[in-house]
Amino acid sequence: MRDEPVTTPELVAAYRDRERPSEAARERMARALMAATAARSATVIPLRPSRRQRRGVAGGWLALAAALALIGASSYWLVSARQQPSGPADMLLDAHDPAPAQGTVTPKASEAPGGRVVHAIAEPRATTVEGENVELVAATTVEGTVENVEPEAATKIEGAAVEVAAKTETAAADPAQRRAGRSQARQVAADSPRGEDAPADPVLEELMLIQQIKDALDAERPAAALAAIDAHARKFARGSLVEEREALRVVALCDTGEVVRGERAQRAFIKAYPRSAYRERVRAACPVAAAATEQSTID
Amino acid sequence: MIPLAQPPHTEDAPTSAEAGAPDLMEIYRAHVDYVWRIARSLGIPADAAEDVTQEVFLCVHHRLHTFRPGGSMRAWLFGITRNLVLHDKRSYARRERHLAALPHPQETAREPDATVRVQQAAALMQAFLDELDLDKRLVFQMTEIEEMTADEIAEALAIPLGTVYSRLRAARARLERFRLRLHARDERRHACATNP
Numbered sequence: 001m002r003d004e005p006v007t008t009p010e011l012v013a014a015y016r017d018r019e020r021p022s023e024a025a026r027e028r029m030a031r032a033l034m035a036a037t038a039a040r041s042a043t044v045i046p047l048r049p050s051r052r053q054r055r056g057v058a059g060g061w062l063a064l065a066a067a068l069a070l071i072g073a074s075s076y077w078l079v080s081a082r083q084q085p086s087g088p089a090d091m092l093l094d095a096h097d098p099a100p101a102q103g104t105v106t107p108k109a110s111e112a113p114g115g116r117v118v119h120a121i122a123e124p125r126a127t128t129v130e131g132e133n134v135e136l137v138a139a140t141t142v143e144g145t146v147e148n149v150e151p152e153a154a155t156k157i158e159g160a161a162v163e164v165a166a167k168t169e170t171a172a173a174d175p176a177q178r179r180a181g182r183s184q185a186r187q188v189a190a191d192s193p194r195g196e197d198a199p200a201d202p203v204l205e206e207l208m209l210i211q212q213i214k215d216a217l218d219a220e221r222p223a224a225a226l227a228a229i230d231a232h233a234r235k236f237a238r239g240s241l242v243e244e245r246e247a248l249r250v251v252a253l254c255d256t257g258e259v260v261r262g263e264r265a266q267r268a269f270i271k272a273y274p275r276s277a278y279r280e281r282v283r284a285a286c287p288v289a290a291a292a293t294e295q296s297t298i299d
Numbered sequence: 300m301i302p303l304a305q306p307p308h309t310e311d312a313p314t315s316a317e318a319g320a321p322d323l324m325e326i327y328r329a330h331v332d333y334v335w336r337i338a339r340s341l342g343i344p345a346d347a348a349e350d351v352t353q354e355v356f357l358c359v360h361h362r363l364h365t366f367r368p369g370g371s372m373r374a375w376l377f378g379i380t381r382n383l384v385l386h387d388k389r390s391y392a393r394r395e396r397h398l399a400a401l402p403h404p405q406e407t408a409r410e411p412d413a414t415v416r417v418q419q420a421a422a423l424m425q426a427f428l429d430e431l432d433l434d435k436r437l438v439f440q441m442t443e444i445e446e447m448t449a450d451e452i453a454e455a456l457a458i459p460l461g462t463v464y465s466r467l468r469a470a471r472a473r474l475e476r477f478r479l480r481l482h483a484r485d486e487r488r489h490a491c492a493t494n495p
Contacts, residue, residue, distance in 0.1 A: 006420055006481065008474065011427070012443050014420030019339060020332040021349060029353045033327055036357055214346060277386075280357040281350065 024218060036284040206232065206239045213248045222255035247278035254286040262286040323360050326372065331356070333373060333445055334380055340428070340440055341384045355380050373447055374455035427477045431470055438463055439470035 021029070209232045216225035229249045236242070246269050253262035262285065269282050276282070331352060338351045358379050366375055428436050437456060441447040453460045 006423065006478070008443070008478070011420050011424040014417045015424035015428075016332070016444060017417055018421035019336050019425070021335050021352065025349045026331060029331065029349065029356065030324070030327060032353060033323060033356055033360065036360055037323055211346065277354060278350070281353055284357070 022218075024220070032281060032284040036280065202236070203240060206236050206241045209235070210241050210244055210248070213245070213252070217248065217252060217255065220255075222252045225252040226256065243273050243276055243278070246272070247276065247282050250282045251285045259286055323356070323363065326359060326376075327356050330373060330376055334376055336440065336444065337377055337380050337437075338384060340433075340436060341381060343384060351380070351383060354383055358383060371447075371451040371454050373441075373445065374451050377455040423481065427474060430477070431473065435466045435470040435473075438466040439474075442467055 209228060213225045213228045213232070216222070216228060225248065229245055229252060232239070232241075232245050236245075239245075246265065250262055250265045250269055253259075253265055266282055266286055269276070270279060273279065334355050335348050335352045338348050338355070339345070343351050355376065359376070362379070366372070428440065431439060434456075438452055441452045441455065442449075447455070449460055449463050452458075452463045456463070
Protein backbone atom coordinates (compact mmCIF):
# COMPACT_ATOMS: atom_id res chain seq x y z
CA MET A 1 0.00 0.00 0.00
CA ARG A 2 1.14 3.57 -0.51
CA ASP A 3 1.93 5.93 2.38
CA GLU A 4 -1.34 7.85 2.73
CA PRO A 5 -3.98 5.99 4.70
CA VAL A 6 -6.64 4.24 2.77
CA THR A 7 -9.96 6.04 2.97
CA THR A 8 -13.36 4.50 3.61
CA PRO A 9 -14.75 5.39 0.16
CA GLU A 10 -11.70 3.77 -1.38
CA LEU A 11 -12.23 0.60 0.62
CA VAL A 12 -15.90 0.57 -0.29
CA ALA A 13 -15.27 1.14 -3.99
CA ALA A 14 -12.62 -1.55 -4.10
CA TYR A 15 -14.84 -4.00 -2.30
CA ARG A 16 -17.73 -3.28 -4.66
CA ASP A 17 -15.47 -3.76 -7.63
CA ARG A 18 -14.07 -7.04 -6.42
CA GLU A 19 -16.99 -8.66 -4.66
CA ARG A 20 -19.36 -9.25 -7.54
CA PRO A 21 -19.97 -11.90 -10.18
CA SER A 22 -17.59 -12.04 -13.11
CA GLU A 23 -18.86 -10.83 -16.46
CA ALA A 24 -19.07 -14.42 -17.68
CA ALA A 25 -21.13 -15.39 -14.65
CA ARG A 26 -23.41 -12.40 -15.15
CA GLU A 27 -24.04 -13.34 -18.74
CA ARG A 28 -24.60 -16.97 -17.86
CA MET A 29 -27.16 -16.08 -15.23
CA ALA A 30 -28.87 -13.56 -17.52
CA ARG A 31 -29.12 -16.17 -20.27
CA ALA A 32 -30.62 -18.69 -17.90
CA LEU A 33 -33.11 -16.16 -16.57
CA MET A 34 -34.18 -15.02 -20.02
CA ALA A 35 -34.59 -18.63 -21.02
CA ALA A 36 -36.60 -19.33 -17.90
CA THR A 37 -38.81 -16.34 -18.61
CA ALA A 38 -39.35 -17.43 -22.20
CA ALA A 39 -39.85 -21.09 -21.49
CA ARG A 40 -41.92 -20.82 -18.38
CA SER A 41 -45.20 -20.01 -20.08
CA ALA A 42 -45.02 -23.23 -22.09
CA THR A 43 -43.38 -25.45 -19.52
CA VAL A 44 -45.17 -28.63 -18.51
CA ILE A 45 -43.39 -30.25 -15.64
CA PRO A 46 -45.20 -33.29 -14.32
CA LEU A 47 -44.26 -33.04 -10.66
CA ARG A 48 -44.29 -29.30 -10.22
CA PRO A 49 -46.38 -27.60 -12.83
CA SER A 50 -46.03 -23.84 -13.06
CA ARG A 51 -48.57 -21.66 -11.32
CA ARG A 52 -50.37 -20.91 -14.54
CA GLN A 53 -50.59 -24.58 -15.40
CA ARG A 54 -51.49 -25.44 -11.86
CA ARG A 55 -54.40 -23.13 -12.22
CA GLY A 56 -55.25 -24.86 -15.47
CA VAL A 57 -55.03 -28.26 -13.88
CA ALA A 58 -56.98 -26.99 -10.90
CA GLY A 59 -59.59 -25.71 -13.33
CA GLY A 60 -59.76 -29.18 -14.85
CA TRP A 61 -60.17 -30.73 -11.44
CA LEU A 62 -62.85 -28.25 -10.53
CA ALA A 63 -64.76 -28.97 -13.71
CA LEU A 64 -64.49 -32.68 -12.99
CA ALA A 65 -65.43 -32.05 -9.37
CA ALA A 66 -68.45 -30.02 -10.38
CA ALA A 67 -69.64 -32.75 -12.74
CA LEU A 68 -69.12 -35.43 -10.09
CA ALA A 69 -70.79 -33.24 -7.54
CA LEU A 70 -73.87 -32.84 -9.68
CA ILE A 71 -74.14 -36.56 -10.31
CA GLY A 72 -73.16 -37.49 -6.76
CA ALA A 73 -75.41 -34.98 -5.09
CA SER A 74 -78.43 -35.98 -7.06
CA SER A 75 -77.93 -39.69 -6.42
CA TYR A 76 -77.14 -38.99 -2.78
CA TRP A 77 -80.32 -37.08 -2.35
CA LEU A 78 -82.25 -39.88 -3.94
CA VAL A 79 -80.70 -42.43 -1.58
CA SER A 80 -80.58 -40.34 1.60
CA ALA A 81 -84.15 -39.16 1.21
CA ARG A 82 -85.16 -42.75 1.69
CA GLN A 83 -82.58 -43.76 4.36
CA GLN A 84 -82.33 -40.95 6.89
CA PRO A 85 -83.43 -37.38 7.17
CA SER A 86 -80.02 -35.73 6.76
CA GLY A 87 -79.80 -32.36 5.08
CA PRO A 88 -77.05 -30.74 2.99
CA ALA A 89 -75.22 -29.63 6.14
CA ASP A 90 -74.82 -33.22 7.33
CA MET A 91 -73.63 -34.20 3.93
CA LEU A 92 -70.98 -31.49 3.93
CA LEU A 93 -69.72 -32.44 7.38
CA ASP A 94 -69.19 -36.08 6.45
CA ALA A 95 -65.65 -36.34 5.16
CA HIS A 96 -66.07 -39.96 4.13
CA ASP A 97 -69.19 -39.35 2.17
CA PRO A 98 -68.73 -41.09 -1.17
CA ALA A 99 -70.45 -38.30 -3.07
CA PRO A 100 -70.14 -34.95 -1.37
CA ALA A 101 -71.30 -31.77 -2.91
CA GLN A 102 -69.37 -28.97 -4.68
CA GLY A 103 -65.85 -28.34 -3.45
CA THR A 104 -65.99 -31.35 -1.15
CA VAL A 105 -65.46 -33.56 -4.13
CA THR A 106 -61.82 -32.44 -4.19
CA PRO A 107 -60.74 -34.66 -1.29
CA LYS A 108 -61.61 -37.56 -3.49
CA ALA A 109 -59.30 -36.17 -6.13
CA SER A 110 -56.55 -35.81 -3.55
CA GLU A 111 -56.10 -39.51 -3.04
CA ALA A 112 -52.42 -40.04 -3.54
CA PRO A 113 -51.70 -42.96 -5.79
CA GLY A 114 -48.95 -44.30 -3.57
CA GLY A 115 -51.66 -45.81 -1.40
CA ARG A 116 -51.74 -42.72 0.84
CA VAL A 117 -54.98 -40.88 1.08
CA VAL A 118 -55.17 -37.22 1.95
CA HIS A 119 -58.37 -36.45 3.81
CA ALA A 120 -59.31 -32.86 3.48
CA ILE A 121 -61.75 -31.53 6.03
CA ALA A 122 -64.97 -31.09 4.20
CA GLU A 123 -66.02 -27.70 5.37
CA PRO A 124 -68.82 -25.77 3.75
CA ARG A 125 -66.26 -23.22 2.53
CA ALA A 126 -64.30 -25.86 0.66
CA THR A 127 -64.50 -24.07 -2.63
CA THR A 128 -62.02 -23.10 -5.32
CA VAL A 129 -59.16 -22.15 -3.02
CA GLU A 130 -59.32 -25.29 -0.97
CA GLY A 131 -59.49 -27.33 -4.14
CA GLU A 132 -56.17 -25.89 -5.20
CA ASN A 133 -54.63 -26.46 -1.79
CA VAL A 134 -55.71 -30.04 -1.76
CA GLU A 135 -54.19 -30.53 -5.13
CA LEU A 136 -50.90 -29.13 -3.90
CA VAL A 137 -50.97 -31.52 -0.97
CA ALA A 138 -51.52 -34.35 -3.38
CA ALA A 139 -48.60 -33.21 -5.50
CA THR A 140 -46.35 -33.05 -2.46
CA THR A 141 -47.39 -36.50 -1.37
CA VAL A 142 -46.66 -37.88 -4.77
CA GLU A 143 -43.28 -36.26 -4.86
CA GLY A 144 -42.41 -37.76 -1.53
CA THR A 145 -43.41 -41.14 -2.86
CA VAL A 146 -41.51 -40.86 -6.08
CA GLU A 147 -38.22 -40.56 -4.31
CA ASN A 148 -38.55 -44.04 -2.89
CA VAL A 149 -39.70 -46.02 -5.88
CA GLU A 150 -38.01 -47.17 -9.03
CA PRO A 151 -38.22 -44.88 -12.04
CA GLU A 152 -40.76 -46.96 -13.96
CA ALA A 153 -43.13 -46.98 -11.02
CA ALA A 154 -42.50 -43.28 -10.55
CA THR A 155 -43.63 -42.62 -14.10
CA LYS A 156 -46.84 -44.48 -13.40
CA ILE A 157 -47.43 -42.59 -10.23
CA GLU A 158 -46.91 -39.29 -11.97
CA GLY A 159 -49.35 -40.28 -14.63
CA ALA A 160 -51.97 -41.12 -12.06
CA ALA A 161 -51.41 -38.11 -9.84
CA VAL A 162 -51.32 -35.24 -12.27
CA GLU A 163 -53.83 -36.80 -14.55
CA VAL A 164 -54.24 -34.30 -17.33
CA ALA A 165 -50.75 -32.82 -17.49
CA ALA A 166 -48.86 -36.01 -16.88
CA LYS A 167 -50.85 -37.96 -19.41
CA THR A 168 -49.85 -35.64 -22.23
CA GLU A 169 -46.30 -35.50 -20.98
CA THR A 170 -45.95 -39.26 -20.64
CA ALA A 171 -47.49 -39.75 -24.06
CA ALA A 172 -45.03 -37.31 -25.57
CA ALA A 173 -42.01 -38.83 -23.84
CA ASP A 174 -40.25 -41.34 -26.02
CA PRO A 175 -40.17 -44.74 -24.25
CA ALA A 176 -36.83 -45.47 -25.82
CA GLN A 177 -35.42 -42.33 -24.25
CA ARG A 178 -36.78 -43.33 -20.90
CA ARG A 179 -35.19 -46.73 -21.25
CA ALA A 180 -31.93 -45.08 -22.17
CA GLY A 181 -32.21 -42.81 -19.16
CA ARG A 182 -32.73 -45.78 -16.91
CA SER A 183 -29.89 -47.74 -18.37
CA GLN A 184 -27.67 -44.67 -18.00
CA ALA A 185 -28.62 -44.43 -14.37
CA ARG A 186 -27.92 -48.11 -13.89
CA GLN A 187 -24.60 -47.81 -15.63
CA VAL A 188 -23.60 -44.97 -13.35
CA ALA A 189 -24.67 -46.98 -10.35
CA ALA A 190 -22.98 -50.13 -11.60
CA ASP A 191 -19.39 -48.97 -11.76
CA SER A 192 -19.01 -47.91 -8.19
CA PRO A 193 -15.38 -47.44 -7.18
CA ARG A 194 -15.65 -49.47 -3.95
CA GLY A 195 -12.22 -49.61 -2.98
CA GLU A 196 -8.93 -50.30 -4.67
CA ASP A 197 -7.54 -46.83 -5.33
CA ALA A 198 -9.74 -44.91 -2.93
CA PRO A 199 -7.84 -41.85 -1.69
CA ALA A 200 -7.45 -40.85 1.94
CA ASP A 201 -10.17 -38.21 1.70
CA PRO A 202 -12.48 -39.03 -1.17
CA VAL A 203 -14.74 -36.07 -0.46
CA LEU A 204 -11.92 -33.65 -1.07
CA GLU A 205 -11.10 -35.37 -4.30
CA GLU A 206 -14.74 -35.20 -5.30
CA LEU A 207 -14.86 -31.53 -4.52
CA MET A 208 -11.79 -30.87 -6.60
CA LEU A 209 -13.31 -32.69 -9.53
CA ILE A 210 -16.56 -30.74 -9.19
CA GLN A 211 -14.51 -27.56 -9.02
CA GLN A 212 -12.75 -28.59 -12.23
CA ILE A 213 -16.12 -29.03 -13.91
CA LYS A 214 -17.23 -25.60 -12.76
CA ASP A 215 -13.97 -24.01 -13.85
CA ALA A 216 -14.32 -25.58 -17.29
CA LEU A 217 -17.89 -24.28 -17.57
CA ASP A 218 -16.73 -20.86 -16.40
CA ALA A 219 -14.09 -20.88 -19.10
CA GLU A 220 -16.75 -21.90 -21.63
CA ARG A 221 -15.13 -25.25 -22.28
CA PRO A 222 -18.13 -27.55 -21.97
CA ALA A 223 -16.29 -30.46 -23.62
CA ALA A 224 -13.66 -30.36 -20.91
CA ALA A 225 -16.43 -30.10 -18.35
CA LEU A 226 -18.08 -33.20 -19.76
CA ALA A 227 -14.78 -35.07 -19.62
CA ALA A 228 -14.42 -34.08 -15.95
CA ILE A 229 -18.03 -35.11 -15.33
CA ASP A 230 -17.37 -38.52 -16.85
CA ALA A 231 -14.23 -38.82 -14.77
CA HIS A 232 -16.24 -38.05 -11.65
CA ALA A 233 -18.95 -40.51 -12.68
CA ARG A 234 -16.36 -43.25 -13.19
CA LYS A 235 -14.63 -42.64 -9.91
CA PHE A 236 -17.53 -41.59 -7.70
CA ALA A 237 -20.58 -43.30 -9.10
CA ARG A 238 -22.12 -43.13 -5.65
CA GLY A 239 -20.26 -40.16 -4.32
CA SER A 240 -21.68 -37.48 -2.08
CA LEU A 241 -21.76 -34.88 -4.88
CA VAL A 242 -23.60 -36.92 -7.48
CA GLU A 243 -26.49 -34.48 -7.45
CA GLU A 244 -24.19 -31.57 -8.25
CA ARG A 245 -22.42 -33.54 -10.94
CA GLU A 246 -25.64 -34.50 -12.66
CA ALA A 247 -26.90 -30.91 -12.54
CA LEU A 248 -23.65 -29.75 -14.12
CA ARG A 249 -23.95 -32.51 -16.71
CA VAL A 250 -27.25 -31.06 -17.91
CA VAL A 251 -25.72 -27.59 -18.12
CA ALA A 252 -22.63 -28.87 -19.94
CA LEU A 253 -24.61 -30.95 -22.43
CA CYS A 254 -26.90 -28.06 -23.24
CA ASP A 255 -23.89 -25.74 -23.57
CA THR A 256 -22.27 -28.05 -26.11
CA GLY A 257 -25.48 -28.10 -28.10
CA GLU A 258 -26.25 -31.75 -27.41
CA VAL A 259 -29.85 -30.92 -26.84
CA VAL A 260 -31.27 -34.44 -26.98
CA ARG A 261 -28.82 -35.81 -24.45
CA GLY A 262 -29.20 -32.66 -22.41
CA GLU A 263 -32.97 -33.05 -22.28
CA ARG A 264 -32.64 -36.69 -21.38
CA ALA A 265 -30.25 -35.84 -18.57
CA GLN A 266 -32.57 -33.01 -17.55
CA ARG A 267 -35.55 -35.34 -17.25
CA ALA A 268 -33.50 -37.92 -15.39
CA PHE A 269 -32.25 -35.26 -12.99
CA ILE A 270 -35.66 -33.80 -12.24
CA LYS A 271 -37.02 -37.27 -11.72
CA ALA A 272 -34.18 -38.29 -9.44
CA TYR A 273 -33.97 -35.01 -7.50
CA PRO A 274 -37.37 -33.34 -7.61
CA ARG A 275 -36.52 -31.16 -4.61
CA SER A 276 -32.98 -30.28 -5.61
CA ALA A 277 -31.70 -26.77 -5.04
CA TYR A 278 -30.42 -26.94 -8.63
CA ARG A 279 -33.75 -27.85 -10.17
CA GLU A 280 -34.53 -24.42 -11.60
CA ARG A 281 -31.09 -24.06 -13.07
CA VAL A 282 -31.36 -27.51 -14.57
CA ARG A 283 -34.78 -26.73 -15.98
CA ALA A 284 -33.47 -23.54 -17.53
CA ALA A 285 -30.39 -25.20 -19.00
CA CYS A 286 -32.01 -26.51 -22.21
CA PRO A 287 -34.74 -23.94 -22.56
CA VAL A 288 -35.18 -23.72 -26.30
CA ALA A 289 -35.60 -27.40 -26.90
CA ALA A 290 -37.63 -27.80 -23.73
CA ALA A 291 -39.96 -25.01 -24.80
CA ALA A 292 -40.39 -26.51 -28.27
CA THR A 293 -41.11 -29.96 -26.89
CA GLU A 294 -43.45 -28.64 -24.30
CA GLN A 295 -45.22 -26.40 -26.77
CA SER A 296 -45.94 -29.39 -28.96
CA THR A 297 -47.01 -31.30 -25.87
CA ILE A 298 -49.52 -28.62 -25.01
CA ASP A 299 -50.80 -28.38 -28.56
CA MET B 300 -26.02 9.33 9.77
CA ILE B 301 -27.44 7.12 7.11
CA PRO B 302 -28.20 8.99 3.92
CA LEU B 303 -31.91 9.15 3.61
CA ALA B 304 -32.25 10.19 0.02
CA GLN B 305 -28.76 9.82 -1.36
CA PRO B 306 -28.57 8.83 -5.03
CA PRO B 307 -27.49 5.22 -4.97
CA HIS B 308 -24.76 3.56 -6.93
CA THR B 309 -25.72 3.57 -10.60
CA GLU B 310 -25.55 -0.18 -10.90
CA ASP B 311 -27.79 -0.76 -7.92
CA ALA B 312 -30.18 2.06 -8.69
CA PRO B 313 -33.79 1.23 -8.10
CA THR B 314 -35.52 0.79 -11.40
CA SER B 315 -38.71 2.28 -12.65
CA ALA B 316 -40.02 -1.23 -12.17
CA GLU B 317 -40.07 -0.66 -8.43
CA ALA B 318 -42.96 1.70 -8.80
CA GLY B 319 -45.02 -0.36 -11.20
CA ALA B 320 -44.89 -3.91 -12.48
CA PRO B 321 -41.26 -4.94 -12.13
CA ASP B 322 -39.53 -6.74 -14.95
CA LEU B 323 -37.32 -9.67 -14.04
CA MET B 324 -34.38 -8.70 -16.21
CA GLU B 325 -34.47 -5.12 -15.00
CA ILE B 326 -34.43 -6.36 -11.43
CA TYR B 327 -31.63 -8.73 -12.27
CA ARG B 328 -29.46 -6.09 -13.89
CA ALA B 329 -30.03 -3.60 -11.09
CA HIS B 330 -29.54 -5.94 -8.16
CA VAL B 331 -27.40 -8.88 -9.20
CA ASP B 332 -24.29 -7.53 -7.46
CA TYR B 333 -26.27 -6.78 -4.33
CA VAL B 334 -27.72 -10.29 -4.15
CA TRP B 335 -24.29 -11.77 -4.77
CA ARG B 336 -22.73 -9.75 -1.94
CA ILE B 337 -25.57 -10.50 0.45
CA ALA B 338 -25.25 -14.21 -0.29
CA ARG B 339 -21.52 -13.99 0.36
CA SER B 340 -22.12 -12.14 3.61
CA LEU B 341 -24.53 -14.82 4.71
CA GLY B 342 -21.71 -17.34 4.39
CA ILE B 343 -21.99 -18.62 0.85
CA PRO B 344 -18.54 -19.46 -0.53
CA ALA B 345 -17.39 -17.73 -3.70
CA ASP B 346 -17.68 -20.81 -5.84
CA ALA B 347 -21.32 -21.34 -4.84
CA ALA B 348 -22.40 -17.70 -5.00
CA GLU B 349 -23.37 -17.93 -8.66
CA ASP B 350 -25.68 -20.87 -8.01
CA VAL B 351 -27.32 -19.09 -5.11
CA THR B 352 -27.67 -15.80 -6.98
CA GLN B 353 -29.26 -17.54 -9.91
CA GLU B 354 -31.63 -19.43 -7.65
CA VAL B 355 -32.61 -16.16 -6.00
CA PHE B 356 -33.58 -14.58 -9.30
CA LEU B 357 -35.42 -17.67 -10.49
CA CYS B 358 -37.27 -17.52 -7.20
CA VAL B 359 -37.96 -13.83 -7.86
CA HIS B 360 -39.34 -14.84 -11.26
CA HIS B 361 -41.76 -17.24 -9.57
CA ARG B 362 -42.79 -14.89 -6.80
CA LEU B 363 -42.80 -11.58 -8.56
CA HIS B 364 -46.53 -11.32 -8.17
CA THR B 365 -46.11 -11.33 -4.39
CA PHE B 366 -43.89 -8.23 -4.38
CA ARG B 367 -45.68 -5.33 -2.75
CA PRO B 368 -45.28 -2.37 -5.14
CA GLY B 369 -44.76 0.19 -2.35
CA GLY B 370 -42.08 -1.89 -0.62
CA SER B 371 -38.34 -1.88 -1.00
CA MET B 372 -37.13 -4.21 -3.72
CA ARG B 373 -33.82 -4.73 -1.99
CA ALA B 374 -35.46 -5.52 1.31
CA TRP B 375 -37.59 -8.08 -0.52
CA LEU B 376 -34.57 -9.53 -2.29
CA PHE B 377 -32.76 -9.80 1.02
CA GLY B 378 -35.62 -11.86 2.43
CA ILE B 379 -35.55 -14.25 -0.52
CA THR B 380 -31.77 -14.58 -0.40
CA ARG B 381 -31.73 -15.22 3.33
CA ASN B 382 -34.49 -17.82 3.09
CA LEU B 383 -32.76 -19.59 0.26
CA VAL B 384 -29.44 -19.60 2.06
CA LEU B 385 -31.04 -20.85 5.26
CA HIS B 386 -32.92 -23.51 3.32
CA ASP B 387 -29.73 -24.90 1.89
CA LYS B 388 -27.66 -24.01 4.92
CA ARG B 389 -26.55 -27.49 5.75
CA SER B 390 -25.37 -28.37 2.28
CA TYR B 391 -23.52 -25.10 1.90
CA ALA B 392 -21.98 -25.42 5.35
CA ARG B 393 -20.83 -28.89 4.44
CA ARG B 394 -19.36 -27.65 1.18
CA GLU B 395 -17.67 -24.76 2.91
CA ARG B 396 -16.07 -27.04 5.45
CA HIS B 397 -14.69 -29.24 2.72
CA LEU B 398 -13.56 -26.32 0.64
CA ALA B 399 -11.80 -24.81 3.62
CA ALA B 400 -9.86 -28.03 3.90
CA LEU B 401 -8.58 -27.78 0.35
CA PRO B 402 -4.92 -26.79 0.14
CA HIS B 403 -5.44 -24.06 -2.46
CA PRO B 404 -9.06 -23.01 -2.69
CA GLN B 405 -9.80 -21.69 -6.14
CA GLU B 406 -11.76 -18.49 -6.32
CA THR B 407 -13.83 -17.24 -9.20
CA ALA B 408 -11.63 -15.43 -11.69
CA ARG B 409 -11.61 -11.70 -11.13
CA GLU B 410 -11.82 -9.03 -13.71
CA PRO B 411 -8.54 -8.38 -15.49
CA ASP B 412 -8.59 -4.64 -14.74
CA ALA B 413 -8.53 -5.19 -10.99
CA THR B 414 -5.30 -3.52 -9.97
CA VAL B 415 -3.13 -4.63 -7.11
CA ARG B 416 -4.13 -1.63 -5.05
CA VAL B 417 -7.81 -2.27 -5.60
CA GLN B 418 -7.32 -5.89 -4.70
CA GLN B 419 -5.50 -4.93 -1.53
CA ALA B 420 -8.16 -2.42 -0.55
CA ALA B 421 -10.89 -4.95 -1.25
CA ALA B 422 -9.07 -7.54 0.79
CA LEU B 423 -8.80 -5.05 3.65
CA MET B 424 -12.51 -4.34 3.51
CA GLN B 425 -13.21 -8.05 3.45
CA ALA B 426 -10.96 -8.51 6.48
CA PHE B 427 -12.81 -5.74 8.28
CA LEU B 428 -16.23 -7.15 7.44
CA ASP B 429 -15.12 -10.57 8.62
CA GLU B 430 -14.24 -9.03 11.99
CA LEU B 431 -17.82 -7.86 12.48
CA ASP B 432 -20.62 -10.02 13.75
CA LEU B 433 -23.34 -10.73 11.22
CA ASP B 434 -25.84 -8.19 12.59
CA LYS B 435 -23.43 -5.28 12.41
CA ARG B 436 -21.93 -6.51 9.20
CA LEU B 437 -25.28 -6.55 7.39
CA VAL B 438 -26.21 -3.08 8.58
CA PHE B 439 -22.79 -1.71 7.67
CA GLN B 440 -22.76 -3.41 4.30
CA MET B 441 -26.27 -2.29 3.43
CA THR B 442 -25.47 1.28 4.41
CA GLU B 443 -21.96 1.84 3.14
CA ILE B 444 -21.69 -0.57 0.27
CA GLU B 445 -25.23 -0.96 -0.97
CA GLU B 446 -26.27 2.61 -0.06
CA MET B 447 -29.62 1.54 1.27
CA THR B 448 -31.64 3.91 3.42
CA ALA B 449 -32.18 3.26 7.11
CA ASP B 450 -35.84 2.54 6.46
CA GLU B 451 -34.97 -0.06 3.83
CA ILE B 452 -32.51 -1.72 6.18
CA ALA B 453 -35.02 -1.76 9.01
CA GLU B 454 -37.54 -3.36 6.66
CA ALA B 455 -35.08 -5.91 5.33
CA LEU B 456 -33.79 -6.99 8.72
CA ALA B 457 -37.12 -6.53 10.50
CA ILE B 458 -35.51 -4.43 13.24
CA PRO B 459 -36.38 -1.01 14.66
CA LEU B 460 -34.82 2.07 13.12
CA GLY B 461 -32.95 2.83 16.33
CA THR B 462 -31.26 -0.54 16.21
CA VAL B 463 -30.13 0.13 12.66
CA TYR B 464 -28.46 3.35 13.79
CA SER B 465 -26.85 1.84 16.87
CA ARG B 466 -25.41 -1.08 14.93
CA LEU B 467 -24.14 1.26 12.27
CA ARG B 468 -22.51 3.51 14.86
CA ALA B 469 -20.74 0.53 16.42
CA ALA B 470 -19.59 -0.77 13.02
CA ARG B 471 -18.25 2.63 11.99
CA ALA B 472 -16.35 2.97 15.25
CA ARG B 473 -14.75 -0.40 14.55
CA LEU B 474 -13.87 0.69 11.03
CA GLU B 475 -12.13 3.74 12.42
CA ARG B 476 -10.07 1.58 14.78
CA PHE B 477 -9.34 -0.79 11.90
CA ARG B 478 -8.11 2.06 9.71
CA LEU B 479 -5.93 3.44 12.51
CA ARG B 480 -4.39 0.02 12.96
CA LEU B 481 -3.64 -0.16 9.25
CA HIS B 482 -2.17 3.31 9.23
CA ALA B 483 0.05 2.52 12.21
CA ARG B 484 1.26 -0.63 10.48
CA ASP B 485 2.07 1.28 7.30
CA GLU B 486 3.93 3.89 9.32
CA ARG B 487 6.04 1.21 10.94
CA ARG B 488 6.82 -0.34 7.56
CA HIS B 489 7.74 3.03 6.14
CA ALA B 490 10.02 3.72 9.10
CA CYS B 491 11.71 0.35 8.63
CA ALA B 492 12.20 1.02 4.94
CA THR B 493 13.76 4.45 5.42
CA ASN B 494 15.93 3.51 8.45
CA PRO B 495 17.19 0.03 7.91
